[in-house]
Amino acid sequence: MAAYINRTLSLMSGDGPHNRPPMPNVIPSLRNSHDASPLQIFVKAKKKINDVFVDIEDYVKDTVAYMHALEDKKIIVEQDSIKDVEAFMLKVKGIRDVLTRDHMKVAFFGRTSNGKSTVINAMLRDKILPSGIGHTTNCFLQVEGSDTQEAYLVTEDNTEKQNVKSVGQLAHALCKEKLNESELVRVYWPRDKCLLLRDDVVFVDSPGVDVTPNLDEWIDKHCLDADVFVLVANAESTLMVTEKNFFHKVSTKLSKPNIFILNNRWDASASEPEYLDQQLANEQEEVRRQHQERAIDFLVRELKVYTAKEAEDRIFFISAKEALQARLQEQGQGSHTPLVEGFQTRYFEFQDFERKFEECISKSAVKTKFEQHSQRGKHIASEIRSILDKIYESAQRMKEDKLSDKKQVHDKLNYTEQQLILVTHEMKDKIRHMVEDVEQRVSTALSEEIRRLSSLVDEFSLPFHTEPLVLNVYKKELHLHVENGLGSNLRARLSTALALNIESSQREMYDRMEKLLPEEKRRVMITVLPRREPFEILYRLNCDNLCADFHEDLEFKFSWGIMALIQRFVGSNKKSKKQLNYLNNRPYNYNPNTSIPMSPTDYEFNTSSTNSSLIGSINADDWSFLSRVALASMGSQGTIGGLLLAGFMFKTVGWRVIAVTGAVYGALYLYERLTWTNKAKEKQFKRQYVQHATKKLRLIVDLTSANCSHQVQQELSSTFARLCHLVDEATGEMDVRLKDLEIEIRSLEEAAGSAKVLRNKANYLSNELDLFEDAYLRSQH
Ligand code: GDP
Numbered sequence: 001m002a003a004y005i006n007r008t009l010s011l012m013s014g015d016g017p018h019n020r021p022p023m024p025n026v027i028p029s030l031r032n033s034h035d036a037s038p039l040q041i042f043v044k045a046k047k048k049i050n051d052v053f054v055d056i057e058d059y060v061k062d063t064v065a066y067m068h069a070l071e072d073k074k075i076i077v078e079q080d081s082i083k084d085v086e087a088f089m090l091k092v093k094g095i096r097d098v099l100t101r102d103h104m105k106v107a108f109f110g111r112t113s114n115g116k117s118t119v120i121n122a123m124l125r126d127k128i129l130p131s132g133i134g135h136t137t138n139c140f141l142q143v144e145g146s147d148t149q150e151a152y153l154v155t156e157d158n159t160e161k162q163n164v165k166s167v168g169q170l171a172h173a174l175c176k177e178k179l180n181e182s183e184l185v186r187v188y189w190p191r192d193k194c195l196l197l198r199d200d201v202v203f204v205d206s207p208g209v210d211v212t213p214n215l216d217e218w219i220d221k222h223c224l225d226a227d228v229f230v231l232v233a234n235a236e237s238t239l240m241v242t243e244k245n246f247f248h249k250v251s252t253k254l255s256k257p258n259i260f261i262l263n264n265r266w267d268a269s270a271s272e273p274e275y276l277d278q279q280l281a282n283e284q285e286e287v288r289r290q291h292q293e294r295a296i297d298f299l300v301r302e303l304k305v306y307t308a309k310e311a312e313d314r315i316f317f318i319s320a321k322e323a324l325q326a327r328l329q330e331q332g333q334g335s336h337t338p339l340v341e342g343f344q345t346r347y348f349e350f351q352d353f354e355r356k357f358e359e360c361i362s363k364s365a366v367k368t369k370f371e372q373h374s375q376r377g378k379h380i381a382s383e384i385r386s387i388l389d390k391i392y393e394s395a396q397r398m399k400e401d402k403l404s405d406k407k408q409v410h411d412k413l414n415y416t417e418q419q420l421i422l423v424t425h426e427m428k429d430k431i432r433h434m435v436e437d438v439e440q441r442v443s444t445a446l447s448e449e450i451r452r453l454s455s456l457v458d459e460f461s462l463p464f465h466t467e468p469l470v471l472n473v474y475k476k477e478l479h480l481h482v483e484n485g486l487g488s489n490l491r492a493r494l495s496t497a498l499a500l501n502i503e504s505s506q507r508e509m510y511d512r513m514e515k516l517l518p519e520e521k522r523r524v525m526i527t528v529l530p531r532r533e534p535f536e537i538l539y540r541l542n543c544d545n546l547c548a549d550f551h552e553d554l555e556f557k558f559s560w561g562i563m564a565l566i567q568r569f570v571g572s573n574k575k576s577k578k579q580l581n582y583l584n585n586r587p588y589n590y591n592p593n594t595s596i597p598m599s600p601t602d603y604e605f606n607t608s609s610t611n612s613s614l615i616g617s618i619n620a621d622d623w624s625f626l627s628r629v630a631l632a633s634m635g636s637q638g639t640i641g642g643l644l645l646a647g648f649m650f651k652t653v654g655w656r657v658i659a660v661t662g663a664v665y666g667a668l669y670l671y672e673r674l675t676w677t678n679k680a681k682e683k684q685f686k687r688q689y690v691q692h693a694t695k696k697l698r699l700i701v702d703l704t705s706a707n708c709s710h711q712v713q714q715e716l717s718s719t720f721a722r723l724c725h726l727v728d729e730a731t732g733e734m735d736v737r738l739k740d741l742e743i744e745i746r747s748l749e750e751a752a753g754s755a756k757v758l759r760n761k762a763n764y765l766s767n768e769l770d771l772f773e774d775a776y777l778r779s780q781h
Pocket of ligand 1: 110111112113114115116117118119130131132264265266267268318319320321322
């Protein structure tokens with residue numbers, strides 16, 4: 001390598017060994033373009049991975065917000081998952097913090113006064129660290145870039161920033177502090193002043209390895225994160241055991257440390273030109289070869305960190321002092337001291353070291369620092385992806401469940417509505433039939449009871465008296481007796497059968513409707529519906545009003561009297577006429593086919609008007625003209641007529657027959673007159689009452705039966721209406737449930753959609769990190 005450099009330099013300069021080397025400012029610089037610097041690999045990689053982590057940070061924040069939103073929406077998200085992702089937030093923040101602090105760290109080791117500080121200064125192109133006699137570094141000095149315009153230092157014990165304007169001040173400050181040899185003093189130097197610092201290279205100068213036995217402590221404290229170790233050896237002597245020992249220890253703690261060996265003070269080995277001859281040159285070459293061999297042997301065989309070929313590229317023969325001097329002159333600083341023979345070669349080798357060092361530190365730092373960040377980033381992305389996968393799957397599952405719930409509810413709702421229409425039709429029919437049946441039964445039963453009215457009246461046993469006041473009371477009681485008797489007889493005949501019928505109809509309604517109701521509503525139905533007391537029809541037979549117009553006729557009437565005979569003759573005619581008249585004037589026109597339910601007003605009717613018309617019909621004088629004439633003549637001229645008839649009879653039949661007939665007739669009259677007692681009057685009264693009540697009651701048969709059927713209809717309709725109400729409530733609840741389900745399904749769809757988007761973002765971020773690894777980590781091997 002060195003030979004190659006020598007040859008190249010000779011070709012470049014055209015100088016012989018005796019010529020002065022050209023001025024440093026004409027030496028081609030490897031750092032013409034800042035972007036071409038290998039350090040840019042680290043800088044760009046750092047920027048790239050930082051950008052990816054900014055995305056990851058946003059991504060984790062979005063995911064946490066998303067998961068909290070799911071929590072709010074009551075979509076099941078495991079608390080542990082949320083905590084996991086929240087923990088990632090802290091992790092990413094931690095990685096970003098580390099990333100901002102990530103730098104390339106180079107640690108310089110070697111014995112005291114080998115020129116470590118001078119090498120650092122030469123690389124930094126400035127006299128930053130004090131060097132030389134009296135300025136032995138007695139602690140760890142770390143030089144790193146700062147964004148401030150002023151340089152300052154911070155010690156471990158004193159975090160206060162101490163301004164450092166010059167090397168003198170720094171040396172003074174270092175002297176002032178009572179420093180332990182393994183203590184770290186951080187020197188912050190304005191980045192703008194130095195390219196290496198700007199590119200995040202951190203330099204660590206150490207006390208000489210020969211001055212301390214605490215190598216382990218040093219390594220643990222300051223070296224484990226170093227990307228490159230530079231051993232500054234003295235070219236005037238061979239590698240010392242202490243120097244070697246240090247790296248042995250390092251290699252036990254770090255698997256494959258990057259080591260450069262700088263044989264410094266190589267200028268001191270160069271002879272003054274006037275004494276330089278071929279023999280000396282050969283000797284120098286021999287020294288170099290020996291140093292090289294030993295160093296290679298150390299790296300290859302002892303430390304086992306490189307192959308022989310790799311090791312060649314890690315060993316340099318330089319003069320840090322000259323390099324620093326040349327660079328200071330380049331910047332117009334420092335004195336123009338004459339440069340000794342071979343400077344160019346050494347300077348070029350120094351630059352070569354710098355280039356290789358930059359490449360090495362850049363790649364190493366990218367690998368050691370960013371590889372683990374990238375791995376962690378990928379781990380975070382994959383963990384979050386699997387959490388999101390779970391959420392996505394469970395959201396999809398829940399959505400499927402909700403969809404099937406929705407279908408079920410929808411089907412149930414449709415079914416219930418259809419069934420309700422069907423059942424309503426059937427129940428209407430049923431109620432109509434029931435109503436007709438009840439009407440029919442009540443009508444028949446009442447008619448029969450009316451026919452048996454006389455026996456009911458006969459059962460009335462209150463003492464009878466013709467005295468008007470007593471008779472009035474008697475009548476009232478009789479009304480009541482008839483009313484109660486009829487009522488209880490009807491109840492006895494009908495109630496059980498009707499109640500059974502109604503109950504069975506109601507039971508059928510319950511059964512039919514129960515099937516349409518959900519479980520919880522069924523329980524409500526049980527509490528709401530079945531009546532505690534069985535339904536009973538009220539037979540409203542208001543005899544008091546109905547027979548209010550009854551006027552008894554308790555005057556004695558000889559049954560064989562002429563009036564009675566005429567009446568008897570006319571009576572049969574009148575009866576048939578009256579029946580006809582009644583049929584033509586049905587008081588109540590109830591149509592059982594009217595719709596259900598009926599309002600009670602449908603059944604109202606004007607009792608008084610009906611009664612009056614009935615009474616009117618009863619009072620209507622249907623007697624024939626002939627009868628009227630006969631009756632009138634009999635009534636007014638009865639006595640004269642009787643005498644004429646007697647005279648006529650006397651002449652034709654003979655007095656004996658007449659006398660016998662008269663006697664019999666008289667005896668009959670006498671007999672009837674004598675038997676016209678209170679008992680006979682009561683009987684007559686009851687007969688007249690039965691006649692009257694029968695007429696009146698017959699008129700209200702239809703009305704009563706309609707009324708009863710109406711009661712039944714009301715009962716059944718209201719039961720059905722209550723059941724319908726329950727079903728309506730249930731369908732209403734189903735509607736609400738459907739709407740709720742739709743909202744839930746939409747929300748689950750959104751949740752699944754967002755989970756998918758976030759999951760894809762995790763893939764994207766993983767991919768970005770893969771690309772990063774491809775670009776900066778894998779291509780380096
Ligand atoms: P450190 O103790 O290892 O940091 O050594 P310094 O950098 O302080 O250097 C000690 C002395 O060696 C200083 O006086 C330097 O000027 C001198 N020195 C450093 N490098 C070279 C070099 O390459 N050639 C010569 N001749 N002297 C050097």
